[in-house]
Amino acid sequence: MQTMAAFVKLGNYLRDFCENYHSTDGNPDDGLMQAIYSAEQHNGWFTRENILFSLQQWGDALTEENLTEWLSKYDIQPVAAPKTIGIVMAGNIPLVGFHDFICVLLSGNRVLAKLSSNDKILLPFLTKYLVEQEPALKDSITFVEGKMEDFDAVIATGSNNTSRYFEYYFGKKPNIIRKNRNSVAILTGNETKEELMALGEDIFRYYGLGCRNVSKIFVPKDYDFEPFFNAIFEFKDIINEHKYANNYDYNKAVYLMSEFKILDNGFLVLKEDESLSSPISALFYTYYEDESDLRKQLNVMEEEIQCVVSAKGDVPFGATQKPKLNDYADGVDTLEFLLQL
Structure with a gap:
């Protein structure tokens, strides 16, 4: 051909x-x-x-x-x-x-x-x-x-x-x-530093502007965020990009003035929020108690989700912005659609 x-x-x-x-x-x-x-x-x-x-x-x-x-x-x-x-x-x-x-x-x-x-x-x-x-x-x-x-x-x-x-x-x-659509990650607290560093790529690549970027993480009750923050520290230079920095300053100020509880490492704001879509420079998180129940909830929301990232059975950490040719947006087979016309 x-x-x-x-x-x-x-x-x-x-x-x-x-x-x-x-x-x-x-x-x-x-x-x-x-x-x-x-x-x-x-x-x-x-x-x-x-x-x-x-x-x-x-x-x-x-x-x-x-x-x-x-x-x-x-x-x-x-x-x-x-x-x-x-x-x-x-x-x-x-x-x-x-x-x-x-x-x-x-x-x-x-x-x-x-x-x-x-x-x-x-x-x-x-x-x-x-x-x-x-x-x-x-x-x-x-x-x-x-x-x-x-x-x-x-x-x-x-x-x-x-x-x-x-x-x-x-x-x-x-x-x-x-x-x-937005992409999410499921963390268990057992991730290695390398996996969390790779998750940073899923969050920060293209400044989080893509539908395959992780904009929300689900974490177990009593999750310790310190290993996550330590692992993503290598992405700290993103704050030197002025467009990103402007979003960071604005969103952090809005959250603080609204008296929302946030976690902040100087270049990323974490906020507990049920929404899947977080603004640039922010990452939403939600606690879960049972992973099987969480996955059932995500199945119900499948039309809002592009990728699910985890250590097992989903998109691997660090791979969201490296789709294969058969990874169709929204799960709709574009080529099959065209061949049926």
């Missing part, structure tokens, strides 16, 4: 770029470096470190072995009459809509993408590279500003508020419409 071969070449390119970046003090002679710089200037949350992390994850995912294994589970046939699939992309973390983009092209259909204003630089650059590898893709990829028209189906990702707009506007077409 020529399209898959183009993505394999893109994976090689991204891996080589990231390797050369770290071996040449961050100055590889490549247009992607300028795209990273532009994206960094355009959106203050898109730091170079986080953009490079995203590119590395996609480079690691887009290997011939990974793509072959993923696609082998589907009956993908040549499409005589490709459909146009509208993709409304979120912009909370770098390249957050790239998986939908890949699915549409590998299904043999055409992409009609509406980029988020927060993330409008990286994907067009990667698209340019893909088209250079496989010129036939040029007619299969269109970026649109303003109103999206003339599509056969749609994949739209946004908030609970925007989903109502999406339902109204796209409801008559086959669709996948995604709402707010």
Whole structure:
């Protein structure tokens, strides 16, 4: 499949770029470096470190072995009459809509993408590279500003508020419409320091802006938070990022003025709260008495939860922002949806 071969070449390119970046003090002679710089200037949350992390994850995912294994589970046939699939992309973390983009092209259909204003630089650059590898893709990829028209189906990702707009506007077409989701972790008190350090990655990567970031932890009664705070201390430099620091100062002040009981280590505020969604720089926690009862509660809330992180049977600590190609957002098989159109 020529399209898959183009993505394999893109994976090689991204891996080589990231390797050369770290071996040449961050100055590889490549247009992607300028795209990273532009994206960094355009959106203050898109730091170079986080953009490079995203590119590395996609480079690691887009290997011939990974793509072959993923696609082998589907009956993908040549499409005589490709459909146009509208993709409304979120912009909370770098390249957050790239998986939908890949699915549409590998299904043999055409992409009609509406980029988020927060993330409008990286994907067009990667698209340019893909088209250079496989010129036939040029007619299969269109970026649109303003109103999206003339599509056969749609994949739209946004908030609970925007989903109502999406339902109204796209409801008559086959669709996948995604709402707010959050990720949680279940701690037992028996975690190793290494596991808790890895949990810090799940909390702080992308400043916690992704739906796969852990925004809430469940801890047993009488849980000792000291090992947790000791383990995540290596992330302390995040407070030097001014946008994060502004959120930290604001949220801490609000909690203190409201006389909420909080735990604070100078760069993260822990607050006991039933909500799954915590603001940037804060992490909510809730005590539980019986883990089996807790899991039953989480099952009831499954449409609000993206990932459950724990030491057993769930997403491993430190792995939330390293999804595999078959880790579909909201548990909806995007590729199967496209193949059934």
